[in-house]
Every structure is written in structure tokens, then in C-alpha cells.
Amino acid sequence: xxxxxxxxxxxxxxxxxxxxxxxxxxxxxxxxxxxxxxxxxxxxxxxxxxxxxxxxxxxxxxxxxxxxxxxxxxxxxxxxxxxxxxxxxxxxxxxxxxxxxxxxxxxxxxxxxxxxxxxxxxxxxxxxxxxxxxxxxxxxxxxxxxxxxxxxxxxxxxxxxxxxxxxxxxxxxxxxxxxxxxxxxxxxxxxxxxxxxxxxxxxxxxxxxxxxxxxxxxxxxxxxxxxxxxxxxxxxxxxxxxxxxxxxxxxxxxxxxxxxxxxxxxxxxxxxxxxxxxxxxxxxxxxxxxxxxxxxxxxxxxxxxxxxxxxxxxxxxxxxxxxxxxxxxxxxxxxxxxxxxxxxxxxxxxxxxxxxxxxxxxxxxxxxxxxxxxxxxxxxxxxxxxxxxxxxxxxxxxxxxxxxxxxxxxxxxxxxxxxxxxxxxxxxxxxxxxxxxxxxxxxxxxxxxxxxxxxxxxxxxxxxxxxxxxxxxxxxxxxxxxxxxxxxxxxxxxxxxxxxxxxxxxxxxxxxxxxxxxxxxxxxxxxxxxxxxxxxxxxxxxxxxxxxxxxxxxxxxxxxxxxxxxxxxxxxxxxxxxxxxxxxxxxxxxxxxxxxxxxxxxxxxxxxxxxxxxxxxxxxxxx
RNA sequence: GCCUCGGUGGCUCAGGGGUAGAGCACUUGCCUUGUAAGCAAGGGGUCAUGGGUUCAAAUCCCAUCCGAGGCUCCA
Numbered sequence: 094x095x096x097x098x099x100x101x102x103x104x105x106x107x108x109x110x111x112x113x114x115x116x117x118x119x120x121x122x123x124x125x126x127x128x129x130x131x132x133x134x135x136x137x138x139x140x141x142x143x144x145x146x147x148x149x150x151x152x153x154x155x156x157x158x159x160x161x162x163x164x165x166x167x168x169x170x171x172x173x174x175x176x177x178x179x180x181x182x183x184x185x186x187x188x189x190x191x192x193x194x195x196x197x198x199x200x201x202x203x204x205x206x207x208x209x210x211x212x213x214x215x216x217x218x219x220x221x222x223x224x225x226x227x228x229x230x231x232x233x234x235x236x237x238x239x240x241x242x243x244x245x246x247x248x249x250x251x252x253x254x255x256x257x258x259x260x261x262x263x264x265x266x267x268x269x270x271x272x273x274x275x276x277x278x279x280x281x282x283x284x285x286x287x288x289x290x291x292x293x294x295x296x297x298x299x300x301x302x303x304x305x306x307x308x309x310x311x312x313x314x315x316x317x318x319x320x321x322x323x324x325x326x327x328x329x330x331x332x333x334x335x336x337x338x339x340x341x342x343x344x345x346x347x348x349x350x351x352x353x354x355x356x357x358x359x360x361x362x363x364x365x366x367x368x369x370x371x372x373x374x375x376x377x378x379x380x381x382x383x384x385x386x387x388x389x390x391x392x393x394x395x396x397x398x399x400x401x402x403x404x405x406x407x408x409x410x411x412x413x414x415x416x417x418x419x420x421x422x423x424x425x426x427x428x429x430x431x432x433x434x435x436x437x438x439x440x441x442x443x444x445x446x447x448x449x450x451x452x453x454x455x456x457x458x459x460x461x462x463x464x465x466x467x468x469x470x471x472x473x474x475x476x477x478x479x480x481x482x483x484x485x486x487x488x489x490x491x492x493x494x495x496x497x498x499x500x501x502x503x504x505x506x507x508x509x510x511x512x513x514x515x516x517x518x519x520x521x522x523x524x525x526x527x528x529x530x531x532x533x534x535x536x537x538x539x540x541x542x543x544x545x546x547x548x549x550x551x552x553x554x555x556x557x558x559x560x561x562x563x564x565x566x567x568x569x570x571x572x573x574x575x576x577x578x579x580x581x582x583x584x585x586x587x588x589x590x591x592x593x594x595x596x597x598x599x600x601x602x603x604x605x606x607x608x609x610x611x612x613x614x615x616x617x618x619x620x621x622x623x624x625x626x627x628x629x630x631x632x633x634x635x636x637x638x639x640x641x642x643x644x645x646x647x648x649x650x651x652x653x654x655x656x657x658x659x660x661x662x663x664x665x666x667x668x669x670x671x672x673x674x675x676x677x678x679x680x681x682x683x684x685x686x687x688x689x690x691x692x693x694x695x696x697x698x699x700x701x702x703x704x705x706x707x708x709x710x711x712x713x714x715x716x
Numbered sequence: 717g718c719c720u721c722g723g724u725g726g727c728u729c730a731g732g733g734g735u736a737g738a739g740c741a742c743u744u745g746c747c748u749u750g751u752a753a754g755c756a757a758g759g760g761g762u763c764a765u766g767g768g769u770u771c772a773a774a775u776c777c778c779a780u781c782c783g784a785g786g787c788u789c790c791a
């Protein structure tokens with residue numbers, strides 16, 4: 094199906110003469126329609142198998158365009174010449190009539206006669222959206238259509254749920270969410286609006302994009318594919334530290350770390366139906382004899398491990414995790430900085446559970462794992478986050494207590510989306526959303542109860558009675574590590590907007606202590622001091638360049654370095670003045686300084702600074 | 717994918733049919749520095765790529781690539 098939509102001041106059309114035998118019988122009269130969207134359309138051979146689906150999809154497209162250009166009137170104009178492979182006239186007429194019927198529910202529709210030579214006059218408005226063409230196709234796979242259609246038909250009911258379990262039904266009027274007093278919950282209001290109204294316009298690029306480059310954390314890579322970032326040494330350090338933290342937390346919780354392949358056989362029977370839901374979103378790789386797709390989560394590899402394992406009821410919950418580099422070929426326009434990528438690292442932790450009761454208990458346990466990750470990277474819980482819970486109605490009806498317990502753990506009102514039917518593989522999920530400087534919501538931590546994939550992959554455990562049973566599967570992630578960095582940078586920008594100095598948590602700061610020598614003659618003894626701090630696992634470096642002290646301080650401040658130390662005559666005697674991030678200056682001895690840092694980074698992972706200690710030998714990655 | 721805007725020294729950007737500009741960075745020299753930018757000189761760019769128009773293209777046109785924002789989407 095091909096359409097050409099012209100937003101027009103008017104269309105005047107007059108049937109002249111039948112072009113085909115099967116032309117519609119109509120009255121030959123001139124017709125003029127003012128202020129309308131004229132949709133020239135051509136039904137094609139490839140549409141013949143699924144005329145109803147193509148009609149529905151076309152209606153959706155036309156509705157989108159009509160909404161964009163704000164018009165109430167639509168003219169359907171059969172125009173076979175748009176296509177080189179037109180369908181039979183019979184199908185074409187059937188499809189057009191169906192489109193007419195569907196559109197008429199919401200719009201004033203005029204359909205130009207089919208099968209006639211017509212003369213017409215039209216005035217196109219000429220604004221940027223006034224001329225649009227679309228090619229509409231139905232994927233080859235029936236499953237795809239079914240799943241996508243189910244999604245289109247989904248009905249959501251929205252609520253605010255309070256920690257005491259009280260529900261407030263929400264509705265949306267004139268771009269405002271009503272049904273709950275958001276006075277003390279401004280970010281929750283933004284989140285609800287974001288989800289319900291899909292009002293997502295941003296006036297400019299998000300601030301973290303500039304910061305990630307200025308601090309030499311990450312950057313775009315022209316030599317790759319959009320959304321595949323490069324990480325410079327400082328960024329790789331931060332990312333590595335966060336990943337190590339997450340890994341430790343998962344291990345403490347009792348999950349087993351595994352590593353699974355990043356690409357899988359397209360034709361493997363387990364993946365059918367799961368892949369088809371997202372037909373255009375895979376990176377495809379061709380090996381000499383196979384078509385493969387890059388994983389978009391760790392599910393594939395981990396489920397295949399679990400499928401082949403011998404699992405007893407005594408082994409449940411069976412917990413497994415992986416820091417999985419994952420790939421989703423998102424549409425070009427959906428990518429933004431570190432917020433949404435095509436290649437990202439998804440910490441993915443699955444738990445196989447015997448039954449619903451065990452799954453619920455396990456989810457509450459895992460809730461605490463994610464909480465401690467978010468807190469350790471420097472977020473305030475729950476102040477910096479908004480909880481969204483999505484539940485299939487049937488699950489809600491029998492598990493309200495559990496949902497209440499979940500919201501109570503969050504300790505703040507949450508947004509609840511109720512679905513009338515299950516159309517994903519899960520019956521419930523939650524996510525914690527961060528609202529950024531531009532009021533955009535991004536999901537960080539999430540957990541889901543999967544009731545479908547055990548069947549699909551053939552996952553089984555042996556129960557007490559010797560019977561093979563299908564487990565429930567939980568899918569948890571505290572958030573992609575790139576996205577966690579995005580959140581830290583956006584949060585730092587918010588600090589700056591409030592007039593505070595932006596900063597990273599001490600344990601994530603690439604340089605924790607910067608020593609600025611007053612002049613060249615002090616460099617050598619400063620290095621001795623540095624050796625002592627390094628032994629204490631503190632990341633310290635020396636600005637040994639021939640610059641004024643003022644300039645060295647300024648640059649260190651701009652690098653967000655938490656402790657800055659000028660080193661000259663006085664310090665050589667052992668008396669240190671330390672400049673902190675808040676601008677305060679403190680007199681400290683060397684051991685006091687290192688104790689202080691050890692205290693502030695207690696129980697956090699440590700890695701050495703992956704750069705030369707002296708700045709004069711350090712390359713600049715980004716001006 | 718579609719719409720809009722952009723791509724000019726390492727970085728940030730100005731300019732714009734007829735010898736290519738600034739600030740920062742870099743190199744060199746002077747200064748020998750005490751808590752947010754010392755002074756001076758110098759080097760460095762086939763103006764994203766490929767076509768086209770023109771006596772002449774970085775500038776205008778087309779295509780492609782890359783980036784940003786929007787639409788849509790986010791398993």
C-alpha cells in the first residue's frame with residue numbers, strides 16, 4: 094500500500110468516464126471539499142493476502158498524519174499510478190471501503206469514486222508537513238501481526254497507588270493529569286504525564302551529552318553505528334566500577350555469574366515468537382552458514398543454560414546473572430547520548446521460581462538489591478526515582494497485597510498501569526524511573542514475572558513429587574550501566590542548576606586527589622607523597638605542568654576533582670591544605686586525608702587510575 | 717524510517733560565489749609562579765564525502781554519511 098497525503102486548502106473533483114468495467118456506479122457530479130487531507134492511495138499486489146490488516150494499518154497512518162496537521166476532513170482518492178505493482182481492482186476497492194469505514198468513526202470522510210477517470214483541482218498548503226508519503230506493509234509473519242495487533246488493542250487504566258495501598262484513578266484533561274493531588278510529588282506528576290499523554294517534546298539536547306564529552310567519559314563513534322559509543326579511559330573506569338559494584342551485589346544476593354554468546358541462530362526453534370515481536374530491531378550477522386542475530390538481552394543464553402541443567406525444587410530459586418552487552422537496533426531518531434543506545438551493557442539477573450508465592454517473595458528480595466545499587470552509585474532512594482508498576486488485571490485481582498507490599502518498600506506513591514489482558518510474556522513488572530533535566534523519564538531498575546518463556550524454552554524443574562514442572566522466571570536489572578552514568582551526569586547538572594558544584598561520588602571520581610605543584614622544583618617530592626596515597630588505593634595524580642597555580646586549580650575544578658591540594662614549600666614540611674568540592678579548605682595530615690577517603694569509599698570497588706600519574710604525560714582525548 | 721536543523725584547524729564556534737577567521741589547545745621563548753584563566757611569537761584546515769551548476773564552489777543544487785531535536789518506539 095502506498096499513500097501520498099496532501100494537506101490542502103481545497104480539492105475539487107469531477108468524474109469524467111469509467112476507466113474499468115468494474116468501476117463503481119455513481120452519480121456524475123462535481124464535488125468540492127474545503128480544508129482537508131487528501132490521501133492518494135494505491136493498493137498493491139503484496140496487500141492481497143491481508144486486506145483487513147493493511148486497511149487497519151493504513152488507517153493508523155492516516156490518523157497519525159491527520160492529528161499532526163490537525164484536520165477533521167479526509168478525502169480518500171484512489172490513485173493506482175503510485176504503484177508499479179497494483180493489486181486487482183476488487184481487492185483495492187475492498188481495502189478502500191474498509192479504510193473509509195474505519196476512518197468514518199472519527200473523521201468526516203469523502204471517498205472519490207473508484208475506477209473512473211477524474212479531473213481534479215487541488216491547492217496544497219505547502220507547510221513542512223503538508224506533503225507526506227508512506228509505504229505501508231504487513232510483515233510476512235503472522236505471529237508478528239498478532240502480537241503487534243494485540244498491543245495496539247491494549248487498554249490501560251491508570252492509577253496512583255499509595256504506600257498504604259490506596260488507589261486513585263487518573264485521567265487526563267487538556268494535557269493535565271487529574272485524580273490525585275501531586276502537590277508534594279512533582280516528579281511523579283511529570284512521570285504520569287510522560288506515560289499517559291506521551292508528551293515528550295524536548296527543547297534542546299540533554300545536558301549530559303556535553304558533560305560526557307567534557308569529562309572525557311564517552312563520545313560518539315563515527316566509525317561504527319549510531320548508538321555505539323566509545324568510552325575513554327575515565328569513562329571506562331567509571332563504567333567498570335559500576336559494573337563491579339553490580340556484580341558484587343548480585344553475587345551477594347546469591348546469583349551465579351555466567352557468560353553466554355552475544356549472537357544466536359535466527360532459526361533456532363526456541364526464539365520463534367519472541368523474536369518476531371520486534372522484527373526490525375535486530376542487528377543481523379551472517380556467518381558462513383547461518384543467519385544470526387545479536388542478543389538484545391541475556392535471556393537467550395541464560396534460558397538455554399537453564400534448559401539443559403538438571404534442576405530440582407531444592408535448587409529454587411535458581412539465580413543467574415550476567416553483565417550482558419546487548420544490542421537493539423533502535424530507530425535512528427530514538428537515540429540520545431548515553432540515555433538510549435543501540436549497544437549497551439545490561440546487567441541481567443534471572444531467577445527461576447517454583448510458584449507464584451516464591452516469585453513474589455523473591456521479587457521483594459531483589460527489590461533490595463536494586464535499591465542498594467542505586468544508592469551506592471549516588472542516587473537518593475526513593476527521592477530521585479519514580480516507581481511505575483504495570484500489571485495485568487487478573488494478577489492484580491488476586492495479588493493486591495503483594496503490590497501494596499512492593500509500593501510500601503518504595504515508600505512513596507507510585508504510578509500504576511493496569512492492563513485488561515496479558516499480551517507481553519509477563520503478568521507484572523515494575524520499573525524505577527529517573528526524570529532528567531528536560532523532564533524525560535527513563536527506566537532504570539526493573540523486575541518482571543515471566544509466565545511464558547519457561548514453556549517456550551522448555552525450562553523445567555523436578556518437584557517433590559517427581560513431576561516435571563515449569564518454573565516462573567523473574568527478569569531483573571538495576572539498569573544499563575551506560576544509562577546509570579547518564580543519570581549521574583544529569584543529576585550533577587541539576588546540582589549545578591541549583592547553584593551547587595556538580596560532582597560524582599568519590600568512589601567513582603577518576604581522580605580523587607589532584608596535587609598541584611607550585612613550581613617545577615616541587616614535583617619530585619610531590620611524587621613521593623603520591624606513592625604513599627597510591628598504596629592506600631587512592632586515585633591521585635600530579636599537575637606537574639608549567640602553569641600558574643590558579644590555572645591548575647581551575648582545571649582541576651572543571652574536572653570535578655573532589656580533593657585538590659596545592660604543593661609547595663609549606664607542604665614539603667608536612668602541612669597540607671586540602672580544597673574540597675564545596676570550596677572549603679581544610680588543614681589535614683596525610684593520614685587524615687587518606688583515612689577520610691577510605692571512610693567515604695568504604696565497601697566500594699576500587700580500580701587504579703588508568704592514565705599517567707603526571708599530567709604532562711597525559712594525552713588529551715577531547716579538546 | 718519520516719520531518720526539521722546542523723557538519724569550517726585537536727576542541728567550541730563565527731563567516732560565506734573570487735588569497736580561510738577567532739578563542740581555547742599545541743610548539744617555542746619570556747616569566748618562576750601559593751588556591752578558578754601570566755605575556756609574546758609560531759605551526760596547523762583540499763570548510764564531512766561524492767557528484768552537478770559556474771570563468772570561478774567552503775559558499776548554490778543533488779545524493780550519501782555523521783550528529784542533534786521532534787514524530788513514533790523503548791521486549
